[in-house]
Amino acid sequence: MKNALAHAELIAVLTAVTGEEPRVMTVRGGDALPSGPFELGHRSLQSGLREWIREQTGHPVGYLEQLYTFADRDRSPTPASRRTISISYLGLVREQAAPGAGKPGWHGWYEYFPWEDHRRGRPDQLALIADHLRAWCGVEPSRREHRQRRIDFAFGLNGAVWNEEFALHRYELLYESGLVGEAGAGPQAATGRPMFADHRRILATGIARLRAKIKYRPVVFELMSESFTLLQLQRTVEALAGLTLHKSNFRRLIDQQQLIEETGAISSESGGRPAKLYRYRHAVLEERALSGSKLPLSRN
Amino acid sequence: MKNALAHAELIAVLTAVTGEEPRVMTVRGGDALPSGPFELGHRSLQSGLREWIREQTGHPVGYLEQLYTFADRDRSPTPASRRTISISYLGLVREQAAPGAGKPGWHGWYEYFPWEDHRRGRPDQLALIADHLRAWCGVEPSRREHRQRRIDFAFGLNGAVWNEEFALHRYELLYESGLVGEAGAGPQAATGRPMFADHRRILATGIARLRAKIKYRPVVFELMSESFTLLQLQRTVEALAGLTLHKSNFRRLIDQQQLIEETGAISSESGGRPAKLYRYRHAVLEERALSGSKLPLSRN
DNA sequence: TCAAAAGTGTTATCCTTACACCCATGT
DNA sequence: ACATGGGTGTAAGGATAACACTTTTGA
Numbered sequence: 157m158k159n160a161l162a163h164a165e166l167i168a169v170l171t172a173v174t175g176e177e178p179r180v181m182t183v184r185g186g187d188a189l190p191s192g193p194f195e196l197g198h199r200s201l202q203s204g205l206r207e208w209i210r211e212q213t214g215h216p217v218g219y220l221e222q223l224y225t226f227a228d229r230d231r232s233p234t235p236a237s238r239r240t241i242s243i244s245y246l247g248l249v250r251e252q253a254a255p256g257a258g259k260p261g262w263h264g265w266y267e268y269f270p271w272e273d274h275r276r277g278r279p280d281q282l283a284l285i286a287d288h289l290r291a292w293c294g295v296e297p298s299r300r301e302h303r304q305r306r307i308d309f310a311f312g313l314n315g316a317v318w319n320e321e322f323a324l325h326r327y328e329l330l331y332e333s334g335l336v337g338e339a340g341a342g343p344q345a346a347t348g349r350p351m352f353a354d355h356r357r358i359l360a361t362g363i364a365r366l367r368a369k370i371k372y373r374p375v376v377f378e379l380m381s382e383s384f385t386l387l388q389l390q391r392t393v394e395a396l397a398g399l400t401l402h403k404s405n406f407r408r409l410i411d412q413q414q415l416i417e418e419t420g421a422i423s424s425e426s427g428g429r430p431a432k433l434y435r436y437r438h439a440v441l442e443e444r445a446l447s448g449s450k451l452p453l454s455r456n
Numbered sequence: 457m458k459n460a461l462a463h464a465e466l467i468a469v470l471t472a473v474t475g476e477e478p479r480v481m482t483v484r485g486g487d488a489l490p491s492g493p494f495e496l497g498h499r500s501l502q503s504g505l506r507e508w509i510r511e512q513t514g515h516p517v518g519y520l521e522q523l524y525t526f527a528d529r530d531r532s533p534t535p536a537s538r539r540t541i542s543i544s545y546l547g548l549v550r551e552q553a554a555p556g557a558g559k560p561g562w563h564g565w566y567e568y569f570p571w572e573d574h575r576r577g578r579p580d581q582l583a584l585i586a587d588h589l590r591a592w593c594g595v596e597p598s599r600r601e602h603r604q605r606r607i608d609f610a611f612g613l614n615g616a617v618w619n620e621e622f623a624l625h626r627y628e629l630l631y632e633s634g635l636v637g638e639a640g641a642g643p644q645a646a647t648g649r650p651m652f653a654d655h656r657r658i659l660a661t662g663i664a665r666l667r668a669k670i671k672y673r674p675v676v677f678e679l680m681s682e683s684f685t686l687l688q689l690q691r692t693v694e695a696l697a698g699l700t701l702h703k704s705n706f707r708r709l710i711d712q713q714q715l716i717e718e719t720g721a722i723s724s725e726s727g728g729r730p731a732k733l734y735r736y737r738h739a740v741l742e743e744r745a746l747s748g749s750k751l752p753l754s755r756n
Numbered sequence: 757t758c759a760a761a762a763g764t765g766t767t768a769t770c771c772t773t774a775c776a777c778c779c780a781t782g783t
Numbered sequence: 784a785c786a787t788g789g790g791t792g793t794a795a796g797g798a799t800a801a802c803a804c805t806t807t808t809g810a
Contacts, residue, residue: 162494227500451693702801724809
C-alpha cells in the first residue's frame with residue numbers, strides 16, 4: 157500500500173431550533189463549522205465526535221448521524237502532498253440552555269441560504285437567482301435544455317413545484333454557475349453569507365438530509381424540550397422545512413402516528429386559548445418506520 | 457494537529473441482477489468486497505473508486521453513491537498504532553457482459569443473508585433465528601422488554617410486519633446476539649456465509665440502502681439492459697426487495713410515473729404471450745422525486 | 757388443449773387535502 | 784367585541800390493494 161495516508165478530520169453540523177428559527181453551531185464568528193482531528197484515542201468516529209463536542213461546547217448531543225465524507229481537492233489551501241478526509245456528521249440538540257453565554261456562536265440557517273425560507277412566501281431573491289441561472293444555461297441547445305430542466309426542478313420553476321428537500325442540489329447549481337463562490341462573489345443579500353472552504357456545502361447537505369428525514373423518522377423530537385404544544389411542534393417542523401403547514405391536518409397526522417401523549421399540563425404562554433402540553437412517547441416505538449410501502453405487495 | 461494520520465481505503469458494494477438473483481462483486485472467492493487504497497493521484501473519492509473498478513473489473517459502473525465511512529476498531533487485525541478509515545460506496549452495474557469470464561466473482565446476496573429472501577415465503581431459518589434471539593433477550597425485565605421490541609420490529613414478529621428495508625438493523629441484531637460472528641460461529645445454512653472483517657456488515661448497509669432507494673428514485677433502471685419487459689422489471693425489483701409484488705398493481709404504478717416508454721419491439725423469449733419491450737425515458741426527469749409530500753402543506 | 761405469461765377492468769378502502777366552523781382566553 | 788390561537792368535523796379526490804377475468808403465444 158503506497159500513498160494511502162491522509163489526515164482525518166471530523167466536522168459537525170449541529171443544529172437547534174430556537175424562537176422558530178433553525179440554527180447551526182459555528183466557530184470563527186459564523187464563518188466555519190466546528191471541526192477537529194480524529195484521534196487515535198477515539199473508540200469510533202461517533203464517540204470521537206461526541207467527546208469533542210462536549211469538550212468544546214458543553215452541549216449534550218442527542219441524535220447524531222453521519223452525513224458524508226469529503227476528500228475532493230478544491231478544499232482549503234493545503235500542501236498538495238497530503239490530503240484531508242473530512243467526515244461530516246449531523247447532530248441535533250435541544251433548545252439550548254445557554255444561548256448567548258458561550259463562545260460557540262449559533263447562526264440562523266437562512267443567513268447562509270436566504271432562498272431556502274419559504275415560510276413568508278417565495279423569497280424575492282429567487283427572481284434574481286433564476287435570471288442568473290437562465291443566463292448561465294448558455295445557448296448550445298442540448299446543454300441548455302439539460303441545465304434548464306435541472307434548474308426548473310430544483311427551484312420549482314416553469315410548472316415544477318418547490319421541494320424543500322432539494323436544498324443541496326440547489327446549492328450545487330448555484331455553485332456551479334458561479335453565484336455563490338465562497339471567494340465573495342455575488343451580493344450577499346441575495347446569495348447568502350459564505351463560509352470557510354466547503355463548509356457551506358456541508359451545511360446544505362445537513363439541511364437537505366434533515367428535511368428529508370423528518371418525514372419518515374421522528375427526529376424532530378430531538379429538537380423539542382421535554383413538553384411542548386402542538387403549535388410549537390408545528391413551528392419547529394416549519395422552521396426546518398422552510399414551509400408553512402396546514403394546522404388541522406398537521407395535528408391529525410401527528411396523532412395518527414401516536415408518537416406523543418398529553419402530559420396533563422396546560423400552557424397559557426401563547427396569545428390565545430391555553431394549549432395542552434404533550435410529550436414524546438420515548439418508550440414506545442424507538443425504531444418505528446413511518447413510511448408507507450410504495451411497492452405493491454402481494455401476500456403469499 | 458497531532459495524531460490525525462490514517463490509512464484511507466475505498467470499498468465497493470457493486471451489485472447487478474442476473475437471472476432474477478441480485479449479486480455482489482467479490483474477491484477472494486466470495487470472502488471479501490473489492491477494496492483499494494485512496495491514492496494521492498485521485499481527483500476525488502468517486503473518481504478514485506471509478507478508476508480502479510474499471511482497472512480491476514472492466515465493468516463500467518453507472519450509478520455510484522457513497523454509503524458509509526467506518527473507522528471503528530474491531531476491524532481487521534491491524535497494528536493499533538494506525539487506523540484505517542474505510543469509505544464505502546454502492547455501485548450499480550448493468551447485467552454484466554462477461555459473467556463467467558473474469559477473475560472477479562459474483563455471488564448472490566442471499567448466500568450471505570439467507571433470511572432476507574422472502575420471495576418464496578418466509579425462510580425457514582427465521583424460526584431458528586427467532587428462537588436464538590428470544591433467548592438472548594435475557595430475563596432482566598427492562599432490558600428484556602426493550603430488546604424484545606427491537607427484535608419484533610426488525611424481524612416482523614408478534615404482529616409486526618416484515619420490512620425489507622431493515623436489513624442492516626437485522627444484521628446488527630444478529631451480530632450483537634452472537635449469531636453471525638464472522639469467526640465461524642453458527643451453522644451457515646441458517647446464518648449465511650461470513651465474510652472478511654466487517655465486509656458483511658457493509659454489504660448489509662448497501663442492501664438496506666438500495667431497498668429503500670428503489671422506492672423513491674428510479675435507480676432500478678441502472679440494473680436493466682437497454683430494453684426490457686415489464687415482468688423483467690418487476691422480477692428485478694422483487695429480487696432486490698426479496699419480496700413478491702402484485703403484478704397488475706405494479707404495472708399501474710410504473711406507468712403512472714411515466715418513467716418508461718414502449719420501444720415498439722416485442723419480446724417472445726418468455727414462456728407465454730410475447731411482451732412489449734420498454735425503455736427508460738432517460739431524457740426526461742433525471743432528478744425527479746417520486747415521493748409524495750408526507751407533510752400537510754398549506755398553500756400561500 | 758393446456759400452461760405460462762401478458763394484459764384489462766372494477767371495486768372497496770384508506771389517506772390526503774381542503775374547507776367550514778366552534779371553543780377558550782386576554783385585551 | 785375581537786384578535787389570537789386551540790381544536791373538531793366532514794366531504795371530495797386520489798392512491799392502494801385485492802380480485803376477477805380476457806388475450807396471445809409455444810409446446
